[in-house]
Amino acid sequence: MNENLALIYQSLPYLLKGCAITIGLVGGALGLGFVIGIPMAVGQVYGNKYLSGLIALYVWFFRGLPVLVLLFLFYFGLFSLIGLNLPAFTAAILVLGLRSAAYQSQIFRGSIQSLGEGQMLAARSLGMKKSEAILYIILPQALRISIPGWSNEYAILLKDSAITYAIGVMEILTRANFIATRTYKPMPIFLTCAVIFIILTYGGVKILDLLEDKVRIPGYGGRKGEI
Amino acid sequence: MQNGKDIVLRVEDIHKRYGKEEVLKGVSFEIKKGETKVIIGPSGSGKSTLLRCINQLTIPDKGKIWLENEEVTHDKKDINLFRQKMGMVFQDFNLFDHLNALRNVEIGLTRVKKMEKKEAREKAMEELKQVGLERQADLYPAQLSGGQKQRVSIARALAMDPKVMLFDEPTSALDPELIGEVLEVIKKLALSGMTMVVVTHEMGFARSVANEIIFMEDGKIIDQGIPYKIFTNPDHERTKQFLHKITELYGKSEE
Amino acid sequence: MDNITFIRETLFPPVLEGALVTLKLIALSIPLGLILGILIAVGRVYGNKLISSFCTIYTLFFRGTPLLVQLFILYFGLPSIGIFFSPFTAAVIGFILCSGAYHSEYIRGAIQSIKEGQMMAAEALGMTRTNAILYIILPQALRRAIPGCSNEIIYLIKYSSLAFMVTCVELTGAGKIIASRYFAYTEVFLVVGAIYLLMVSVVTKALNMLEKKLEIPGLG
Numbered sequence: 001m002n003e004n005l006a007l008i009y010q011s012l013p014y015l016l017k018g019c020a021i022t023i024g025l026v027g028g029a030l031g032l033g034f035v036i037g038i039p040m041a042v043g044q045v046y047g048n049k050y051l052s053g054l055i056a057l058y059v060w061f062f063r064g065l066p067v068l069v070l071l072f073l074f075y076f077g078l079f080s081l082i083g084l085n086l087p088a089f090t091a092a093i094l095v096l097g098l099r100s101a102a103y104q105s106q107i108f109r110g111s112i113q114s115l116g117e118g119q120m121l122a123a124r125s126l127g128m129k130k131s132e133a134i135l136y137i138i139l140p141q142a143l144r145i146s147i148p149g150w151s152n153e154y155a156i157l158l159k160d161s162a163i164t165y166a167i168g169v170m171e172i173l174t175r176a177n178f179i180a181t182r183t184y185k186p187m188p189i190f191l192t193c194a195v196i197f198i199i200l201t202y203g204g205v206k207i208l209d210l211l212e213d214k215v216r217i218p219g220y221g222g223r224k225g226e227i
Numbered sequence: 228m229q230n231g232k233d234i235v236l237r238v239e240d241i242h243k244r245y246g247k248e249e250v251l252k253g254v255s256f257e258i259k260k261g262e263t264k265v266i267i268g269p270s271g272s273g274k275s276t277l278l279r280c281i282n283q284l285t286i287p288d289k290g291k292i293w294l295e296n297e298e299v300t301h302d303k304k305d306i307n308l309f310r311q312k313m314g315m316v317f318q319d320f321n322l323f324d325h326l327n328a329l330r331n332v333e334i335g336l337t338r339v340k341k342m343e344k345k346e347a348r349e350k351a352m353e354e355l356k357q358v359g360l361e362r363q364a365d366l367y368p369a370q371l372s373g374g375q376k377q378r379v380s381i382a383r384a385l386a387m388d389p390k391v392m393l394f395d396e397p398t399s400a401l402d403p404e405l406i407g408e409v410l411e412v413i414k415k416l417a418l419s420g421m422t423m424v425v426v427t428h429e430m431g432f433a434r435s436v437a438n439e440i441i442f443m444e445d446g447k448i449i450d451q452g453i454p455y456k457i458f459t460n461p462d463h464e465r466t467k468q469f470l471h472k473i474t475e476l477y478g479k480s481e482e
Numbered sequence: 483m484d485n486i487t488f489i490r491e492t493l494f495p496p497v498l499e500g501a502l503v504t505l506k507l508i509a510l511s512i513p514l515g516l517i518l519g520i521l522i523a524v525g526r527v528y529g530n531k532l533i534s535s536f537c538t539i540y541t542l543f544f545r546g547t548p549l550l551v552q553l554f555i556l557y558f559g560l561p562s563i564g565i566f567f568s569p570f571t572a573a574v575i576g577f578i579l580c581s582g583a584y585h586s587e588y589i590r591g592a593i594q595s596i597k598e599g600q601m602m603a604a605e606a607l608g609m610t611r612t613n614a615i616l617y618i619i620l621p622q623a624l625r626r627a628i629p630g631c632s633n634e635i636i637y638l639i640k641y642s643s644l645a646f647m648v649t650c651v652e653l654t655g656a657g658k659i660i661a662s663r664y665f666a667y668t669e670v671f672l673v674v675g676a677i678y679l680l681m682v683s684v685v686t687k688a689l690n691m692l693e694k695k696l697e698i699p700g701l702g
Contacts, residue, residue, distance in 0.1 A: 077667030369700025
């Protein structure tokens, strides 16, 4: 037992560097997904039917394919095809981000639609342009409502980040495997790896819960992040 | 409203506490075969909790209950047998939403009493007929009105051939115009000789059906007596005050 | 050789073989994962302190860690303490344990959304707790859990691709092998992707029809 603990202790610095990579992956993908997802959601709700259809196609594609297939398709296939030579880490953020955009856009779309058309009607009747109404009335509310769904997306992305092992990104699992194959002690290492993920998952969700509490509109019931 | 000699249900010194609050502070009463006792009192007086202690849906902290001279305990083996002999009708009906009316009445017979399907079906139809709903047998709870739901729930309880029926504010969740049909059924039941304990706010009904009225407040029985006495000249001041408020609210008791 | 011939002669045979493996994987994992989910959910809501805690910890672990880590532990980790699974078996076990945890959350939520009165009414009739759960609570809870559980089933179809990471050659694995041999990643994975999209669409349609069929008149 003692030598297992010693091994874990020695491996931690190496694994924790992997944490930084993982968090970078998740942060980057979440951010990319956010930045693309919001305009997509707005486009689907308020755009014409061609735009809507196009977005729906995008969503269907990126939600329908497994993460692993997307990673292989883009990293080994499409990126080289168009001459883009990205390191695995960047490629991973791009792929995960594009996929997250598909999921996030649906979360935001659901929130926007749950507001009902009364909000838009009231804003327009005050003389606001459609774009102003969306920016100052619809989105501030929709984004708050989206936090639970977004928190869920964070948890999913965090776990999906391990799949980037398949294209060689030096995140937590890749590093754990590295150590395990060299020391022939897979169990303690993989279990440690699992624990790190558990801490990141639930810790992150907890932080998002606090965020939800902080920005809550007075009078609206909250929803404690469910595990 | 016959008077039998045998005591069907005896409740002795029931106590129940929820956290710091003592909801029942030593309640005792007994009821003879064929009698109908109506319990009245303000909200929070412990009336519903008392009923649930009788069939052990809530376990009392202290006190004993006897059904036909056998003590009712929470023993796993016996409690289900006891519950079969006590029918309960809830304020919120609690019909099984995934079953139609007929199957709601049937399920106790098939799953609990282990009756043959054919026999159970016939009995269930008969019970539905008794409450006037044989034509609604195929409908699901979501398709029934409140009054119909409650009548199905009465049929469901009666199908088990209970020794005593417990009614927990059976009409409180109903729209006013639907209350009548349910009271009719309960009255008919009382007149046919069923032993019943009814918790209700319906004073006119209480007056015309009860052998005895029990007034509860704050977890204790404050007053009990025949309807005429309780409604015209109760012993206790609190009873008088409560009845005064109620009749103000619901209008003078009819019948 | 041109693309069409390539796809037809070189790509399709192994890829379809891989697709068959995928189908076998999900045919085993989906129903067993669902059953496990029901057991865990019931254990968590109705079990005694020990069972309930176990179910909670189980759920926390399997939902808090990546599926890939779980698969690695099963296939690469367990041998070091004497337990050996084939790649296929390790994958199936991993899928069952993982999706069981996710299913249990949806089902638990559904059970808790059923009004307490249903259980009370069942007990008042003299039903044992077990009977009440089986005939009154679960039939309703499972209907309510269908959207969530359907979602999880679709997820499993896609995440079955991770079996390749523990050397079980299913659809994605077959594709990767061909693609790296002929350096035709784009073509291969577009085809592989299309097959996944097809599987997902068919199953989604089937689940929607199932939900319609099980609807209780008057509700929803």
